[in-house]
Amino acid sequence: MAVLKVTFTKTTRGKLALVLWVLNWISVLTGIILFSLGLFLKVEIQKRKELMSADVHSVPNMLIATGLVACVINFLxxxxxxxxxxxxxxxxxxLLMLPYIVCTFLFTFCILVGALMCYSMRNELEESLFLGLRNAMLYYKDTGTPGRCYLKRTVDLLQIQxxxxxxxxxxxxxxxxxxNNRWLDMTNSEVTDRLRSNVEGKYLMDGVPFSCCNTFSPRPCIQTxxxxxxxHYNYDWKTEERNLWTRGCRQVLLDHYTNIMQSIGFIVLIIWLFELWVLTGVRYLQTAMENxxxxGDPDLESDGWLLENSIAQTARSNFKIIKNLGKCYQVDDDPNIDVPSTAQQEVSTCQIPVAR
Structure with a gap:
């Protein structure tokens, strides 16, 4: 029994074809939107790649590739x-309709995967930001080291922005x-004492860079x-944390990217529902035209459906097809495997002794 069978007249078939023609051109635009969203997310991540320890471009790459495929498939x-x-x-x-529908189904599934990846990327991004920011802070002082001299500027701009x-x-x-050690006065006993008190010989102090200063503070910034x-005059550091920015950059950046990805994920989900609707219409059109x-008469009514048989029957038939394809590659099933060749038969005949 066919699943969701619908009967189409000549007029409704023509209208369905024209509507799907328009929807496919709209889908080309949605493919451009997918490509643009992926490119936007990639640029946003690329802006702060120095603050991330791992490559987190899987989601934007997925959206970019899916958008390009969407333009080609929907144009066709x-x-x-x-x-x-x-x-x-x-x-x-x-002959191309069924392969086209299968490819469109796989492409639609990729859109759904891309939307889900936008919502599941948070944990991966958080770990990458944690390690990346930690390394950036460790190398903050290395302004004279090639490859690290830009990190001070990057971190300061991040904290200010x-x-x-x-x-x-x-x-x-x-x-x-x-x-950096070159800005320390090594003749000062307090500086040398701090360096000696640390096992690794680091100059540690209860101070922060100027970019941590809260610009809305009612008093001058206390950073040392x-x-x-x-x-400091009339100061209690436990209650006057408002003098500095209190939020960590990891959480701020995580919230920033999470908001972007959730918005992109919502748009991608809408596109997925739209593409699923178009795919359903194309399937009805294909089955109606084949029937x-x-x-043999183009003026008659014809039935269209999503599946010719029930879901269980369709699954069983597809499983049998896959099983038979596997058997085709088994050598033991060759009916001629034990049959001697013509040359072998001739040799055997020649070896038979002739009676005299």
Whole structure:
């Protein structure tokens, strides 16, 4: 029994073909949208690749590839649907219709995968940002080292633009040396004592870079001796954290990218539903046109369906086809495997002794 069978007249078949022709051209535009969204996300990630430890371009690459495929498939689908208005023109596409529908189904499935990847990328991105920001803070002081000299500027711009400080918070700067040794006064006993007190010989202090300063603070920024109340007038560092940005840059960047990916994922889901609708219409058009050809009269009504048999029967038949394809490659099933060749038969005949 056919699944979701619908009967089409000559007029409705023509209207369905024209509507699908228009929808396929709209789908070309949705493919361009997918490509643009993937390109936008790739550029956004590329802007701060120095702050990420791993390659997280799988989602934008998926969207870019899917968008390009969408343009090609839907352009071809528009041509096919337009020719389906005329029965004679449909004959040239008859053999390609089923492979086209299978490819469109796989492409539609890829769109769904791309949408789900947008929502599942958060954990991977968080780990990449955590390690990337940690390394950027460690190399913040290396302004004279090739390959690292740009990290100070990158981190400062990040903290100013996103109003954040450190990896998880401003206290992260207390555990790294962010001042280059060439700016330290080695004749100062306090500096040498700090260097000697650390096992790794680092100059650690309770201070943060200037980019951590909260521009909305009611008092001048306190970026050195942050935890020393006596070093500043009327100051309690536990209650005056508003003097510095309190949010960590990892969480801020994670929220920034999460909002972008959730918005992209929502748009991709809408595109997936639209493509699924177009695919359903193309399947109805294909089955209706094939049944019309069997009848031989282009003016008659014809039935269209999603599946010719039930879902269970279709699954069983497809499984048998796959199973038979596997048997075709088994040598043991060759009926002539034990039959001697003609040359062997002739040799055996010659070896038979002749009676005298």
């Amino acid at each position: 689908g528009g041509k096919i649907c337009y020719d389906c208005v005329d029965t004679t023109k449909f004959l040239r596409w008859k 996103f109003q954040c400080c450190g990896n998880a918070g401003f206290r992260d700067w207390f555990h790294v040396q962010w001042i 001796q942050v935890t020393n109340n006596s070093a 019309l050809l069997r009848q």
